[in-house]
Amino acid sequence: MQIILSVAAARMCAATACAALCAPLCASPSASPPTPPLSVTAADVPWDAGGSIEISWVPAANLGSATTWLVERSEIGADGTSGPWVTVAEVAIATTTTTAAKLSHTAPYWFRVTAVGSDGSSSPTNSPAHTTAHRNFFIGEKLPLFSAILTVCACVIYFILAARKGRPMKVRRIAALEAIDNAVGRATEMGRPILFVAGIQDMDNIQTVAGITVLGHVSKTAAEYDATIEVPTSRSLVMEAARETVQASYLAAGRPEAYNADLIRYITDEQFGFVAYVSGRMVREKPATCFYMGCFYAESLILAETGNSIGAIQIAGTAESSQLPFFVAACDYTLIGEEFMAASAYLSGEPDQMGSLKGQDAGKAIASVLIIVGVVLATFAALSPGGFATAALGALRGILGS
Amino acid sequence: MRIVATDCGSTTTKAILIEERDGVFRQTFRGEAPTTVEDPFADVTLGVTNAVTELQELSGYKLIADDGTIIRRASVNDVDGCDMYISTSSAGGGLQMMVAGVVREMTAESAKRAALGAGAIVMDTIASNDRRKPHEQIQRIRELRPDMVLVSGGTDGGDTKKVIEIAELIAPARPRPRFGSEFCLPLIFAGNKEARTAIERIFSGEGFALSIVDNLRPTLEREHLGPARERIHDVFLEHVMAHAPGYDKLMEWANAPIMPTPGAVGDILQTIAKGRAINVVGVDIGGATTDMFSVFGGIFNRTVSANLGMSYSISNVCAEAGMDSVLRWVHLDMDERELRNRVKNKMIRPTTIPQTLEALVFEQAVSREALRLAYVQHKAFATTLKGVQQQRTVGDAFKQEEAGKSLVDNMALDLMVASGGVLSHAPRMEQTALMMIDAFEPEGFTEIAKDSIFMMPHLGVLASVNPRAAMEVFEKDCLVILGWCVAPRGEVRAGKPAFEYTLTRGGTTLAHGQLVGGEMRLVRFALGESGTLEVRPEKGLDMGAGAGKPISREVRGGSVGIVFDARGRPLKLPHTQAERRACVEKWLKSLEVYV
Numbered sequence: 001m002q003i004i005l006s007v008a009a010a011r012m013c014a015a016t017a018c019a020a021l022c023a024p025l026c027a028s029p030s031a032s033p034p035t036p037p038l039s040v041t042a043a044d045v046p047w048d049a050g051g052s053i054e055i056s057w058v059p060a061a062n063l064g065s066a067t068t069w070l071v072e073r074s075e076i077g078a079d080g081t082s083g084p085w086v087t088v089a090e091v092a093i094a095t096t097t098t099t100a101a102k103l104s105h106t107a108p109y110w111f112r113v114t115a116v117g118s119d120g121s122s123s124p125t126n127s128p129a130h131t132t133a134h135r136n137f138f139i140g141e142k143l144p145l146f147s148a149i150l151t152v153c154a155c156v157i158y159f160i161l162a163a164r165k166g167r168p169m170k171v172r173r174i175a176a177l178e179a180i181d182n183a184v185g186r187a188t189e190m191g192r193p194i195l196f197v198a199g200i201q202d203m204d205n206i207q208t209v210a211g212i213t214v215l216g217h218v219s220k221t222a223a224e225y226d227a228t229i230e231v232p233t234s235r236s237l238v239m240e241a242a243r244e245t246v247q248a249s250y251l252a253a254g255r256p257e258a259y260n261a262d263l264i265r266y267i268t269d270e271q272f273g274f275v276a277y278v279s280g281r282m283v284r285e286k287p288a289t290c291f292y293m294g295c296f297y298a299e300s301l302i303l304a305e306t307g308n309s310i311g312a313i314q315i316a317g318t319a320e321s322s323q324l325p326f327f328v329a330a331c332d333y334t335l336i337g338e339e340f341m342a343a344s345a346y347l348s349g350e351p352d353q354m355g356s357l358k359g360q361d362a363g364k365a366i367a368s369v370l371i372i373v374g375v376v377l378a379t380f381a382a383l384s385p386g387g388f389a390t391a392a393l394g395a396l397r398g399i400l401g402s
Numbered sequence: 403m404r405i406v407a408t409d410c411g412s413t414t415t416k417a418i419l420i421e422e423r424d425g426v427f428r429q430t431f432r433g434e435a436p437t438t439v440e441d442p443f444a445d446v447t448l449g450v451t452n453a454v455t456e457l458q459e460l461s462g463y464k465l466i467a468d469d470g471t472i473i474r475r476a477s478v479n480d481v482d483g484c485d486m487y488i489s490t491s492s493a494g495g496g497l498q499m500m501v502a503g504v505v506r507e508m509t510a511e512s513a514k515r516a517a518l519g520a521g522a523i524v525m526d527t528i529a530s531n532d533r534r535k536p537h538e539q540i541q542r543i544r545e546l547r548p549d550m551v552l553v554s555g556g557t558d559g560g561d562t563k564k565v566i567e568i569a570e571l572i573a574p575a576r577p578r579p580r581f582g583s584e585f586c587l588p589l590i591f592a593g594n595k596e597a598r599t600a601i602e603r604i605f606s607g608e609g610f611a612l613s614i615v616d617n618l619r620p621t622l623e624r625e626h627l628g629p630a631r632e633r634i635h636d637v638f639l640e641h642v643m644a645h646a647p648g649y650d651k652l653m654e655w656a657n658a659p660i661m662p663t664p665g666a667v668g669d670i671l672q673t674i675a676k677g678r679a680i681n682v683v684g685v686d687i688g689g690a691t692t693d694m695f696s697v698f699g700g701i702f703n704r705t706v707s708a709n710l711g712m713s714y715s716i717s718n719v720c721a722e723a724g725m726d727s728v729l730r731w732v733h734l735d736m737d738e739r740e741l742r743n744r745v746k747n748k749m750i751r752p753t754t755i756p757q758t759l760e761a762l763v764f765e766q767a768v769s770r771e772a773l774r775l776a777y778v779q780h781k782a783f784a785t786t787l788k789g790v791q792q793q794r795t796v797g798d799a800f801k802q803e804e805a806g807k808s809l810v811d812n813m814a815l816d817l818m819v820a821s822g823g824v825l826s827h828a829p830r831m832e833q834t835a836l837m838m839i840d841a842f843e844p845e846g847f848t849e850i851a852k853d854s855i856f857m858m859p860h861l862g863v864l865a866s867v868n869p870r871a872a873m874e875v876f877e878k879d880c881l882v883i884l885g886w887c888v889a890p891r892g893e894v895r896a897g898k899p900a901f902e903y904t905l906t907r908g909g910t911t912l913a914h915g916q917l918v919g920g921e922m923r924l925v926r927f928a929l930g931e932s933g934t935l936e937v938r939p940e941k942g943l944d945m946g947a948g949a950g951k952p953i954s955r956e957v958r959g960g961s962v963g964i965v966f967d968a969r970g971r972p973l974k975l976p977h978t979q980a981e982r983r984a985c986v987e988k989w990l991k992s993l994e995v996y997v
Contacts, residue, residue: 175802182805185505186622186789188530191561225505225531226564313791328799332792336799 034066034115036122042111042131047140050105053133055088056097057113057125063093065117071098072124074110085112103133144400151366156359163351169358176315176333177346183313183332184221187288193228194218195287197278197303198242199294199318200271202235206341207319211294212241213344214317218291219246223253231264232281234274239266275299279306292316292331293340296323304330317343370400403427404484405871406457406465406472407860408450409663410437410491410652415446417453418860419461419484420875427871429879432855433457438648439493445648446493447655472655488867489656490859492663493646497521497638498580500548502528502572504555504564507788507806509593512618513554515783516592516627518704520634521665522550523691528571530564536571543575549642551577551587551610552630553601556594558620565597569604576609585645586611588637592618592630611641622789638662658867664693664704666862670872671695671819672702673865677873680816683842684858685773687822689713689752692772694780698809703784707776712824713752716768720745723771730975731767731840733987734760755827759996762829766837769824773841781810812971813845813891813946819881821853831961832924832995835884839965843973845891846946847935847955850962851881883929885960887967890943894919894970899940903966905957907933917968922989924963931959943970965993 037057045052055071069092072085088100088111103109108130115122138146163169187194196218198211215231222229231246233239243264250259267277279302282290290307292300292314300316300323307314308330316327317335327334335343345353374396380389405420415438419431433456438449451470458465464482467473473483499522503510506529517524525546528539551572555565572589579587589610591601598614605612615629639659643649653660661669667684675682675697684695690711695704709718720728725738741764748754748765756762788806820826820838828834835850844850857880865872894900896919905913905925912933913925927933936954939945947953957964969989976982990996 175804178804182507182789185508185531188505188564189508189555189560189619189622189789190557191563311791313789324799325796329794329796332794333802334799 032064033120034064034117034122035060035062036115037069037113037125040111040113040125040127042109042127044131044134045099047136047138047143049139050133050135051101051103053100053103053109053111053131054097055100055111055113055127059093059096059115063115063117064122065119066093066115066122067118068093068116069095069098070114070116070121071100072112072114073100073103074112075104075107076110090116105133105135108132148363148366152359152363155362156356158355159358159362160352160355163355163358169351169354171342171346171354171357174335174339174343174346176317176335176339177343179313179315179333180218180347181221183289183291183315184218184225184227186313187222188225188227190288192286192288193230194222194289194291195278195282195285195307195312196229196231196242196291197294198231198233198238199292199296200234200274200299201295203237203241205295207295208235208238210319210340210343211317212238212245214291214293214340214347215242216245216249217343217347220249220253223250223255223258226255226258228260229263230281230285230287232267232274232278233265234267234269234271236266239264271297271299275302278303282306282310282312286310287312290314292318292327293335294318296320296327301326301330307331370396403478403486403868403871404463404475405486405488405864405868406454406484407487407864408453408489409666409856409859410439410446410449410489410493411663412493412496413437415449415453416856416860417450417457418855418857419457419463419465420860420864420871422871426878427868427874429857429875431457431460433460437493439646445651446491446646447648447651450489450652450655486657486867487655488658488860488863489652490661490663490666490863491643491646491649491652496523496664497550497634497642497662498523498525498548499550499552499634500525500528500543500546500577501552502554502568503593504530504561504568505789506532508622509554509556509619511788512625512627513552513592513630515625515703516554516618516630517552517634518706519627519665519668519702520631520638521662521668521704522634523706523708528568530568539571540575543572543577547578547580548587549580550634550637551589552634553589553591554593554618554630556597556617557622558595558617560594562594562597562600565593566600566604569597569601573604573610579645585641588613588641590615590630590633590637592616592633611637613637622787623791625787635659635661635665658863661859661863661866663859664695664706666859667693668695668702668704669862670858670865670876672697673862673869673872674817674876675702676700677869678816681811681814682817682819683777683810683815684819685776685821685825686856687712687769687772687776687824689823690715692776692822694776696780696784696810698784698811698814701784701809703780703809705776705780705783707772707779710772710776712765712769712772712822713748715749715772717745717749719768719772719775722775728764728767728771730982731770731986732763733983733990734763736760736764763996765824766828766833770837770841773837777810777842781808784809812843812848813944815842815844815846815848817849817851818842818844819851819853819858821856821858826852826854826856830995830997831882831884832993835887835962835965836989836993836995839887839889839967840973843889843971844887845889845944845971846953847957848887848889849958850884850887850960852884853880854882883958883960885927885962886935886957886964888935888937888945888964889967889969889971890939890945891971892939892943892949893974894943894968896920900943900968900970901937901939901945901966903938904936905933905964906936907931913964915966917966919968919970920985921966921968922992923966923968924993925966926963927957927959928963929959929961933957935964962993 040057042055071088089098111127112124114124231242290312314331315333316331317340319337345357377389377393381393403422408417416434421430433453435452439446472487475483499517501513503513510529591614615633618630681698686693692707692710785806790805861872900919902916935957938952941950945953
């Protein structure tokens with residue numbers, strides 16, 4: 001960058017020197033240097049993060065042989081001293097504005113504009129005063145994003161308020177969650193335990209949090225049915241979280257005495273050590289129902305196949321798209337991605353959670369509509385450039401700030 | 403062969419005479435008399451004798467001996483007497499049972515299904531997850547006075563703890579039987595075989611007559627109701643009937659075990675469904691309750707909607723469905739206040755019958771809602787087994803169906819049988835047909851019939867001893883074939899073509915036409931006639947062969963004919979009252995319902 005600036009400066013100096021030295025030799029009545037701009041103004045770009053100043057100039061009526069404008073900036077005062085001048089841009093002669101970017105938001109800048117042509121360069125016209133690129137509180141180009149956030153938030157708030165007022169929130173039936181009662185019932189009738197695996201990741205993984213949320217509901221149902229629930233974990237923190245959740249569920253079900261902390265145990269952090277334990281346990285104890293809710297990797301198929309072989313009802317839930325086919329094929333029911341994350345709202349039915357879910361759905365619906373409209377416009381714009389679709393696509397891009 | 407069959411109802415004892423003539427069994431005469439199970443007579447056989455005496459008078463055969471018993475013929479050449487006597491009974495409220503299981507949706511539901519299928523009324527279902535505290539469950543058990551208790555729970559080799567807990571709730575609660583204070587309450591255990599010893603210990607010497615049968619859910623994947631149902635029948639005869647007045651004599655008279663009336667109805671429907679390889683729905687709408695029977699894919703289900711009926715329960719029907727829902731079927735101007743008075747009047751004077759067209763229209767509107775609600779309840783109960791392992795492929799990712807799906811599929815339904823006062827005694831057959839169509843919303847091709855004199859119970863018992871006779875009488879005399887309903891599944895657009903039909907016989911076109919969305923049309927097709935009906939539905943509408951695909955089927959004539967229904971399924975009525983009324987009036991006119 002520095003090299004480019006130096007070259008530009010050298011070329012500028014050379015041009016100026018050449019013009020001075022060769023003028024008596026080369027001058028002719030028809031070969032005069034271009035006329036400089038009449039005035040130059042610089043102004044801070046509004047609604048930005050700082051670092052940009054917009055420079056505009058008024059060209060003279062007769063531009064002579066000028067073909068481009070050379071716009072330069074300097075951080076040193078314009079009180080007689082000059083430079084070092086750094087090129088901001090070299091723009092076509094028809095242009096009268098440009099933006100200087102990547103500026104410091106603390107330093108003042110001076111600008112000058114020179115007309116450059118085949119007959120040399122004009123004398124530069126300086127901006128009358130220094131300008132600073134201030135940081136603004138709002139960034140204008142982020143306005144569409146801000147509007148989108150406001151819209152989604154408004155949807156969420158609206159649906160939460162509507163849900164609180166008792167408006168029914170229709171959520172599509174999720175078979176996997178509806179089947180929880182039957183799965184727990186099966187374990188009760190068969191007199192066998194329920195196995196719940198909350199993934200192999202720690203509590204900082206959102207899927208583990210979602211898994212623990214489902215565990216709360218499953219353990220409450222198990223408490224009501226008086227079924228035994230076992231929760232092997234591969235992280236100590238997950239074990240603690242699971243213990244607290246299950247204990248709270250037993251308390252909520254009115255059976256605190258039935259809670260047994262020893263059934264929720266830490267096994268090992270090692271992926272396959274953990275899987276070996278769980279698989280062995282499944283083969284020996286033959287649980288009637290297995291839940292896999294959380295983040296899983298290679299162990300997903302091992303666990304699900306073992307569960308299938310012992311005749312257990314299996315309900316899985318994960319957002320790991322690579323593991324979903326295994327769970328779908330080997331389990332009775334599978335919560336897929338978003339369904340898993342929505343499980344908490346679905347199971348609790350609380351107005352705030354349901355409203356939030358519906359609000360997010362509304363946001364997704366808006367995004368989907370914009371994507372579809374954009375794709376259609378882009379297709380038509382590609383087929384017939386310059387038509388209405390091109391203009392509409394440009395307008396849409398402008399609105400979305402992209 | 404000559405068979406006398408009786409059905410001892412709560413108020414009336416109905417007798418029919420079935421005779422074999424020219425190698426075919428036909429029902430020839432019918433008689434009835436008041437039931438005499440209550441005081442001052444307190445002997446059910448008196449009513450039976452009176453009803454059979456009426457048969458005797460009508461037929462000219464001597465059927466009753468001087469001592470009041472039914473005469474048996476020594477040989478088929480004898481003029482007097484009969485060869486066989488059979489009976490059903492629902493006198494004194496029928497068979498009332500309490501059932502219990504571990505999980506409400508699993509073993510408890512199977513126990514309920516066994517009891518209902520055997521013809522019982524289930525008073526309550528006790529389960530470990532019925533959201534009642536143990537003391538509330540004990541209180542409830544003490545309040546009930548069942549004829550019998552059925553306890554299930556646990557798969558074989560499965561849970562014993564909860565089964566024993568339930569037994570330990572029932573044993574100390576000591577529910578008292580309805581009949582006979584000194585009589586031991588029959589209790590059938592049809593649960594985990596490993597719990598039998600404990601169950602025997604709990605119920606020994608506690609005033610229970612315990613009998614143990616095979617587990618009705620040996621595994622969660624299999625329901626095995628046969629042994630439990632048979633035991634219920636046996637116990638009904640041995641304990642319940644033996645304590646009811648006069649039943650000891652009646653049992654001696656009968657050539658086949660006396661069955662609870664609904665159980666017999668279920669048996670005949672199962673026999674018909676099996677014999678003709680069809681799916682059947684039967685309904686018996688009474689004053690206080692509505693019995694619904696179905697056989698889909700060979701699986702029989704029965705439900706009793708205890709609070710849906712046309713007299714004692716009419717008020718509940720209006721409350722449950724809402725007056726707006728009832729009035730949507732009415733095309734006449736009616737004052738809602740007056741209708742409410744009419745409902746209450748019917749409730750306190752259950753034997754009144756409509757005297758004006760307005761009253762008839764209103765009663766039939768209520769019956770549509772009662773039937774609709776009973777059918778909704780039936781569909782929710784008649785399901786596949788819950789708690790069963792599912793087999794999936796990756797292709798099921800976005801269509802994971804739950805276990806416990808309803809077995810009732812209107813498109814697969816072949817025959818609807820209507821019985822009960824409001825359906826059987828409607829002044830015009832078209833009214834019965836339309837009530838059934840509006841309430842059940844059959845799809846595709848569905849035959850509609852009615853059991854005008856409620857002969858199905860008799861035939862149910864007869865089927866157990868002479869299936870051929872039962873089938874022949876059922877086909878020829880029991881059912882009054884009303885005709886067919888032909889309706890597409892899917893949403894129709896008002897005024898746009900829905901389907902085309904062509905009725906042919908031997909290459910001759912008998913009828914041809916096109917229906918538009920929202921239209922109904924009646925094509926008369928007399929009883930005894932038959933033909934081929936081809937229907938070509940428009941795109942998006944399904945007649946049974948898939949959306950937009952033509953289908954043809956053999957159809958038989960009936961008293962009403964073929965009803966083409968292009969209103970779409972699910973059935974939607976216009977929102978505004980004026981439009982709705984105009985639509986209903988148009989349909990009634992098309993089908994000549996109140997001509």
